[in-house]
Structures are given as C-alpha cells and as structure tokens.
Amino acid sequence: MPRREGSALQGVGVVMLKELSDHLTSVRMRVLEWLVVLFALAALYGAIQQVKDVTAEDPFLFLRLFTTARESIPVTFVSFLSILVPLMAIGLGFDSVNSEYNRRTLSRILSQPIYRDALLFGKFLAGLFTISISLVALWLLVVGLGLLLLGVPPSAEEIARAFIFLLVTIAYAGVWLALALLFSIVFRSAATAALVTLGLWLFLTFLWPSVLSQMVAATIAPPDPRYVAAGLPTPATLEWEQVLARLSPSTLFGEVALALLNPAQRALGPIYLVQLQGAVPGAPLPLGQSLVIAWPQVVGLIAATILLFIVGYIVFQRQEVRA
Amino acid sequence: MTENVIEAQNLTKRYDGVAAVNGVSFAVARGEIFGLLGPNGAGKTTTILMLLGLSEISDGKARVLGHDPVREPLAVKRRVGYLPDQVGFYDNLSAVENMRYTARLLGLERGQRDEKIALALGHVGLSDVMNNRVGTFSRGMRQRLGLAEILMKDARIAILDEPTSGLDPQATVELLSVIRDLKHRGVTVLLSSHLLERVQSVCDRVALFNEGNLVLMGTVPELGRQVLGGGFRVEVEAEGAGLAERLSAVPGVQRVERVGTTRLLLMAQRDVRPEAAAAVVEAGGRLLHLGVAEPSLEAIYTRYFQDREGTRHAAA
Numbered sequence: 001m002p003r004r005e006g007s008a009l010q011g012v013g014v015v016m017l018k019e020l021s022d023h024l025t026s027v028r029m030r031v032l033e034w035l036v037v038l039f040a041l042a043a044l045y046g047a048i049q050q051v052k053d054v055t056a057e058d059p060f061l062f063l064r065l066f067t068t069a070r071e072s073i074p075v076t077f078v079s080f081l082s083i084l085v086p087l088m089a090i091g092l093g094f095d096s097v098n099s100e101y102n103r104r105t106l107s108r109i110l111s112q113p114i115y116r117d118a119l120l121f122g123k124f125l126a127g128l129f130t131i132s133i134s135l136v137a138l139w140l141l142v143v144g145l146g147l148l149l150l151g152v153p154p155s156a157e158e159i160a161r162a163f164i165f166l167l168v169t170i171a172y173a174g175v176w177l178a179l180a181l182l183f184s185i186v187f188r189s190a191a192t193a194a195l196v197t198l199g200l201w202l203f204l205t206f207l208w209p210s211v212l213s214q215m216v217a218a219t220i221a222p223p224d225p226r227y228v229a230a231g232l233p234t235p236a237t238l239e240w241e242q243v244l245a246r247l248s249p250s251t252l253f254g255e256v257a258l259a260l261l262n263p264a265q266r267a268l269g270p271i272y273l274v275q276l277q278g279a280v281p282g283a284p285l286p287l288g289q290s291l292v293i294a295w296p297q298v299v300g301l302i303a304a305t306i307l308l309f310i311v312g313y314i315v316f317q318r319q320e321v322r323a
Numbered sequence: 324m325t326e327n328v329i330e331a332q333n334l335t336k337r338y339d340g341v342a343a344v345n346g347v348s349f350a351v352a353r354g355e356i357f358g359l360l361g362p363n364g365a366g367k368t369t370t371i372l373m374l375l376g377l378s379e380i381s382d383g384k385a386r387v388l389g390h391d392p393v394r395e396p397l398a399v400k401r402r403v404g405y406l407p408d409q410v411g412f413y414d415n416l417s418a419v420e421n422m423r424y425t426a427r428l429l430g431l432e433r434g435q436r437d438e439k440i441a442l443a444l445g446h447v448g449l450s451d452v453m454n455n456r457v458g459t460f461s462r463g464m465r466q467r468l469g470l471a472e473i474l475m476k477d478a479r480i481a482i483l484d485e486p487t488s489g490l491d492p493q494a495t496v497e498l499l500s501v502i503r504d505l506k507h508r509g510v511t512v513l514l515s516s517h518l519l520e521r522v523q524s525v526c527d528r529v530a531l532f533n534e535g536n537l538v539l540m541g542t543v544p545e546l547g548r549q550v551l552g553g554g555f556r557v558e559v560e561a562e563g564a565g566l567a568e569r570l571s572a573v574p575g576v577q578r579v580e581r582v583g584t585t586r587l588l589l590m591a592q593r594d595v596r597p598e599a600a601a602a603v604v605e606a607g608g609r610l611l612h613l614g615v616a617e618p619s620l621e622a623i624y625t626r627y628f629q630d631r632e633g634t635r636h637a638a639a
Contacts, residue, residue, distance in 0.1 A: 006397040014427040022415075104411025108469070110374055111405035112428040113397040321377045322368060 011114035015122025016129070020123065023092060023130040032088045033134055039084055040138055043077040046070035048149050059284065062154035063161060063261045077142065081169055082250055086176040086205070088134070090197045092127045093180030095190035097316065102190070107321045120316055124181055124309060131173040139166045157287055161315050163293070165260045171301045172253040178308035185316045205250040213244035235270070249304060252297040259294035268293055271281045285290050326353045328480055328511050329374060329422055333383035336369050345367045345535040346383065351513055356506055358522045359515040360624070361532030367515040368408060370532075371482055374513075375405055388479060401429070404473025405519070408484040412459035418449060418468055421457055425472050443475040444468075447501055457622055463494030470501050473510075481505050483514040487521050519620040531627065539627065547618025550627050556616040557589040559599055563608025573598045585611065 023029050047068040053059065058064060070078040097120070100106040110116060143162065147153065154162070180197045187193040217240035227234040245251045255268045263284035266276075285293075329351040336344040344366040351357040359367045372378035374385050376396030385391070390398045412421045422440045431439065444453050447467040451616060452460070460468065473481045486502065487495045502525055505512055516522045522529065523543055531539040531546070539546055559570065562585050570589060571579045573597070578590040589599060596613055603610045 005395045010397070010430075011428050014424070018424050018427075022413075103413065104409055105409065107372075107407040108405065108410055108412075108472075109379065109428070110377055111400055111403075111407070112425060113430070114428055115396070210350040222476075285415060321372060 006113075006115075008117040009121065011118040012122045012125070015114075015119055016126045019096075019123050019126030020129055023126060024133075028091055029130065032091050036084050036088065036134060036138060037141070039080050040077060040142070043069070043075055043080045044142060044145060046075075047077060048146075051150065059155075060158060060263055061150065061152055062158040063263070064148055065142060065150075066162070066165070066257070066261045077090050077200050077263070078254075078261065082172070082253050082257070083205070085131070085135070085169060085173045086250075087177035088131055089127065089173045090180045090194070090201060092130060093123075093177045094184055094194040094197050096127065096181055097184040098124045098190050098193055099184075099286045101188055110321055116317060118311070120181070120313055124177065127177045127181070128170065128174055131177070132170050135166060135169055135173070139163075160287055161260050161290070162261070165257060168256050168260070168294075168298055168301070169255070171298065171305065172249060174305040175249045175301055177306065178305045178312065182308050182312035182315070185319070204248040209245040209251045213247075214241050216244055217241040233270070237264050238270050246297075246300065249301060252300050256294040256297045256301075259290050259297075263287075263290060265290070265293065268297070301307045327351065328353050329357075329384040329513060331365055331370070331374065331383070332385070332416040334370060334373055334380065334385055335382035336366070336373060336378065337381040340380075342535050344373070345619055347532075347535075347537045347552070348383075349530050349537060349540060353510060353511055354506065354509055355527045356502070356514070356525055358526035358529040359513065359532060360517065360519065360522060360620070361527050362517060365532035366535040367532055368484055371379060371405075371484055371513070375400065375403060375482065384617045403480045403482060404476045404478030406466070406469040406473060406481070406483045406486055408488070410469040412457040412460075415456060417456055418444065418453045418471075422472060422475060423552075426475065429476060430604060439475050439629070440471075443471040446474055446504070447471045448497070451476055461494070463490050463498065466490065466494070466498055467501065470498070470505075473505075478510060480511045480513065482597060483512065486514055487516060495521055495554060519624055523620040528615055528635060532622070533628070533631075539623075543620055543623070544619075546623050550623045550630075551618055553592045554587075555594055556618070557591055557595055557599055558589045558612070558614045558616055559589060559603065559610075560585050560612035561587070561603045561610045563603065563606055566603060566608050569602050569606045570599055573602050 044065060045069070047065045050068045051064050066077045069079075097106075100109065100119075109119065139162070143154070143159075165199045176197075179200065180193070183193040183197045184190070185206040187196065217237050221234070221235050221236040221240045246255075259265050259268060264282050266279065267287065325380075327350040329349075331350070332348050334344055334347045335342060346368060347366070359370065361367055369378060369504060373380050374387055374392055376392030376399055380393055385393075387399045388402055394400045412418075413424070416424070419437075419440055422444070423436060426440060441450070441453070443446060444450050447470050449464060449467055449471060452464070457465065457468065470481075470483075470486075481502075483502070487498055499521060502512060502514070512525075514522070514526070519609045526543070528540065528542050529546070530537050539549065541549070559566075560583075566585060567579050567581060570587060573589075573595055573596045575593050576589050576591045580588040580590070582588050589595060594615055596615060600610060600613055
C-alpha cells in the first residue's frame with residue numbers, strides 16, 4: 001500500500017500563527033496575564049522585604065527572590081508559579097478543539113489540504129508559545145526588579161540557574177496544556193472539559209501529594225512497628241510515598257525548583273545519614289550537580305507532556321468530523 | 324466528453340457493525356450537478372465525508388479526480404471545495420480574515436491572496452461587508468462566504484452539504500444562482516439536500532438515498548417514469564361542454580381528471596398536447612391554457628416512500 005502523500009506537518013505554521021494571534025488578542029489571555037503579573041509582584045515584594053530584613057550574607061542572594069516568603073504572606077514566587085502556570089495552561093487549552101466543533105469550523109478547516117496532525121500540533125505549539133512569552137516577560141521582570149531593589153548584581157551561575165528554572169517552568173506548563181488539550185478533544189462541551197481539567201489539577205496538586213499518596217503508601221507498605229516505636233518513618237513506606245507523590249506534575253516541579261534554586265540541596269527525598277558522611281552541611285553544589293539531581297524530574301515532566309499529547313492525538317485521529 | 328470525476332464503488336461505512344452507508348455506487352461526470360437526496364440520516368453526509376477523505380471507508384472504493392481519498396487526501400482536498408452543513412466561521416474575525424486563514428492553509432502565494440479573496444467575495448456579493456465580523460452575518464451570508472471559499476480555491480469539484488437548508492426564499496434563490504454559476508465555470512457540483520423542489524431546479528441528475536442505500540438514480544423525468552408509472556400529465560384549461568369525454572377519446576390518454584370548473588388533467592403515455600388542443604377546438608371549446616407538468620421530485624419522493632411503506636406493511 002502506498003504511503004500517504006505529503007507532510008503531516010503541512011500547515012502547522014499557519015495554524016500556529018492563527019491560534020497565537022487569537023490567544024494574544026483574547027480577553028482571556030489579558031486577564032490571565034494580569035493575574036500572573038499581580039500575584040508575582042506580590043510574591044516578589046514579600047521576598048524582597050524578607051531578604052532585606054534577614055539575609056545579610058548569602059552567596060545566592062538573587063535566587064532567594066524565587067524561594068523566600070515573608071512570614072505574613074507565606075507564599076513564595078515558585079509556589080505562585082506552580083499554581084498559576086497550570087491555571088494559565090488550562091485557561092488556554094480547555095476549549096481548543098471542542099470550540100472548533102461547536103463553531104462548526106472543524107470540517108471546513110479539515111477539508112483544506114492539511115492533515116489533522118497539523119491542527120493539533122499548531123494548537124499545542126501556539127499555547128506553549130503564548131505561555132512562554134508570558135513567562136519570559138515575567139522572568140525578565142523578576143530579574144530586573146531584583147537588580148533594582150536589591151542592588152546586588154546576580155552572578156553568572158545564578159542567572160544560569162534561574163534560566164534553567166524558566167525552561168523547566170515552560171515544560172511544566174506543557175504538561176497542563178497537553179492535559180487541557182486532551183480533555184478538549186474528549187469532551188464536546190467546553191464547560192465540561194474545563195471543569196474536568198480543573199478538577200484533575202486540584203486533585204493532583206492539593207489532594208494527591210499531601211494526603212492520598214501517604215494513605216496509599218501506608219496500605220502498600222505498612223509502617224514497621226519497630227520504626228514507629230523509635231518515632232522514625234519506615235524507609236519502605238517513605239519510598240512508596242515519594243514514588244506516588246511524584247505522579248503529580250506539581251510535585252515534580254516543586255522538586256526541580258528546590259534543586260535548581262537552592263544550591264545547598266543535596267538530594268530530593270530521604271537519605272540515610274551514612275550517605276551524608278563527609279559532606280559539608282550547607283555547602284552549595286555546582287550547577288552541574290544540581291542538574292543531575294533534578295534531571296529525572298525534568299525528564300518526567302517532558303515525558304508526561306509527550307504522553308498526554310499522544311493520547312490526545314490518537315483520540316483526535318479516531319474522532320468523526322461531523323458535529 | 325463524459326469523463327467521470329467522482330466514482331464510488333460499493334462505498335460502505337459501518338459504525339460498530341451497523342452500516343450507515345451500505346454499498347453505494349455512483350459516478351458523477353465532469354460539469355454535472357448531481358444531487359444526493361434523502362431524509363436526514365440516510366447516509367448523504369457520511370458518503371460526502373468519505374469522498375473527501377474525512378471519514379474512513381469501511382469497504383468499497385472511491386476515486387475523486389483520479390485520486391484515492393484514503394491514500395491521497397491532500398491531492399483530493401486541494402482540488403475539491405467543501406461546504407459543510409451549517410458551515411461555521413470564526414465569528415471574531417472578519418470575512419476577509421477568515422478567507423485569509425483558508426488561503427494560507429491552501430498555500431496560496433502571498434501576492435495572490437488578497438486579489439483572489441476580493442474577487443471571490445465580489446462574486447458572491449459580499450464585497451460590501453468583507454471587513455465586517457462574521458459574527459454579524461446571517462445564515463445566507465455565511466453560506467455564500469463558504470461558496471466564496473470554494474471559488475477562491477479554484478476547485479474542480481464543489482461538494483455542498485445541505486446548502487439551502489434554513490435559508491429564506493430570497494437567500495435560497497441567490498445561493499442557487501451561485502451554484503448555477505459554478506456549473507458555468509466548469510465546476511462539477513455534488514450537493515445533498517432534503518429540500519426537493521429547490522434541488523430539482525438545479526440538478527442534472529439525482530440519487531435518492533434511504534437508510535444507507537442508494538435506491539434510485541437518474542434524471543428527474545427518468546425517475547418520474549420509474550416511480551410514478553411513466554405517465555405525462557397534461558393540463559388543459561378550457562371552456563366548453565363535453566370536453567372531458569372528447570379528451571378521454573384522444574389516443575394515448577389513459578385517464579381524465581377534473582380538477583376545477585375549467586381545468587382538466589390528462590394522464591397520458593406520451594405528450595398529447597397537439598391532439599388535446601385539436602380535440603378542444605373540434606368540440607367548439609375555448610382553449611385557455613395547455614401545459615405539460617414535469618413530474619415533481621416531491622411526488623416521486625413521496626410516492627417512492629409510500630410504496631415502500633406499503634410493501635413493508637404487506638410483508639409484515
């Protein structure tokens with residue numbers, strides 16, 4: 001049987017530009033941008049106050065902007081991002097395919113000489129690009145404000161760490177965008193798709209890592225009474241807890257942020273005291289070593305994005321065009 | 324020259340084992356206007372989607388302009404324009420912006436785009452509103468915008484799904500004139516509809532669908548002969564006494580029906596107008612009107628389904 005003619009990607013650029021211009025001019029995007037900027041500024045303000053008050057000498061003063069919170073508003077810039085980035089991605093993606101059905105534009109567009117692949121790729125890339133634009137702008141805002149208000153220029157390593165963190169944030173956005181895209185394919189009603197995506201986000205971010213993963217871990221590997229008697233967590237249970245919690249993209253993102261923005265972080269997860277032998281507590285790791293610690297999590301985020309996108313792709317290919 | 328541009332052979336579509344289209348075969352010649360008729364859910368749209376490569380073909384074969392829509396969908400879609408049932412556009416964009424998006428998807432060169440768009444919009448009479456948001460457009464204007472897209476594409480075949488449904492009479496007339504215009508440009512038109520009267524006025528040939536099967540195909544008079552028993556219906560309006568008797572004696576007339584004080588309807592095997600006129604004059608009557616009624620698609624359609632119902636009840 002002959003191969004299908006033409007490239008599957010023909011028209012991706014056209015679709016992407018059109019979607020991008022839709023996103024950038026939409027009221028929805030405007031609202032999301034303001035939300036992100038205002039929240040980020042609030043977090044940044046808190047961080048700067050705290051850094052000024054507390055930290056006198058710190059080799060990584062600049063990175064503290066991302067991870068420090070004022071006691072009165074206990075939310076850091078990173079934790080704001082971990083909540084608002086999914087919200088933004090879901091806001092951009094929840095109606096991307098089903099709106100084409102509902103506006104009855106899908107069959108008309110697909111009757112043009114492009115494959116369905118182009119439509120889906122174009123939509124995903126446009127969403128990711130839109131979020132990237134906002135995040136880069138936000139990142140520059142933070143760096144600029146940090147320079148102005150702290151009056152300390154960041155070192156090259158700090159900039160490198162912050163930049164890699166920016167890239168990871170975009171990958172984190174990709175996971176939620178792919179999830180939103182998937183549900184926009186599965187559900188014909190945009191409201192249903194939005195609700196289900198938001199529900200899953202709430203579940204994965206707030207319920208699963210903190211409560212449910214522990215319950216499930218305790219069922220799979222019940223705590224050893226000897227450890228309990230000594231007031232220590234059972235290693236097997238702890239390991240399961242961590243494995244399960246890492247099913248949530250939010251957990252992965254939090255861990256990467258920890259490793260990248262806190263150079264003194266030597267491991268993600270529990271380690272035995274034996275393993276710390278010879279280590280100088282509080283001494284920072286070089287960037288390469290921090291990256292090694294965070295690498296599995298980064299791969300996990302990218303893999304989750306690809307996996308979700310592929311599932312959406314398969315569902316979309318099998319769907320009938322008619323409304 | 325009759326070259327077939329669309330060929331369907333035993334085209335079948337099954338959803339979970341249930342056939343939505345069941346072994347449909349037909350061919351459409353270049354430059355023809357071919358109508359797919361039938362009640363909703365008869366399989367017309369599914370057939371169209373299979374021809375466009377937008378729906379998988381479960382069984383059978385299709386060729387569109389010599390291409391296989393399953394294996395070479397881009398080649399088919401490049402040359403075939405499609406106007407879906409209740410076509411949709413991006414409401415927040417203007418007519419021109421919507422067309423530009425399509426033009427870019429088509430890969431039209433930048434320099435040609437605006438010119439082609441303006442020309443196509445002019446042709447369907449949307450030049451005045453080309454910069455208005457499509458959200459403000461009426462149903463008929465959207466349909467015409469869809470046709471403009473097909474014109475811009477320089478399509479060799481236009482496939483129109485229910486192009487006139489939901490339109491007011493004025494908009495319908497305008498739309499049909501654009502469809503006729505397509506034919507004059509040498510475009511082959513395949514259209515589906517359940518509105519028979521309108522379709523009859525533009526179609527060269529029609530195919531009647533029912534429950535996934537193609538049950539009748541041909542020109543409207545052919546179908547009339549097939550379904551209605553082949554008779555001509557000659558209408559005579561005349562004043563005078565004993566006309567009915569005189570006319571029923573005319574050779575070829577099978578039956579005479581009185582439909583009004585001065586109107587008579589003759590059921591005949593052939594066109595008996597000359598003989599009927601002579602008969603009226605011979606009888607000393609005043610002939611006011613003489614006409615032959617084309618069999619209406621509506622009558623064919625209704626009769627066909629009545630007959631089917633009848634046989635089904637008889638069988639049950």
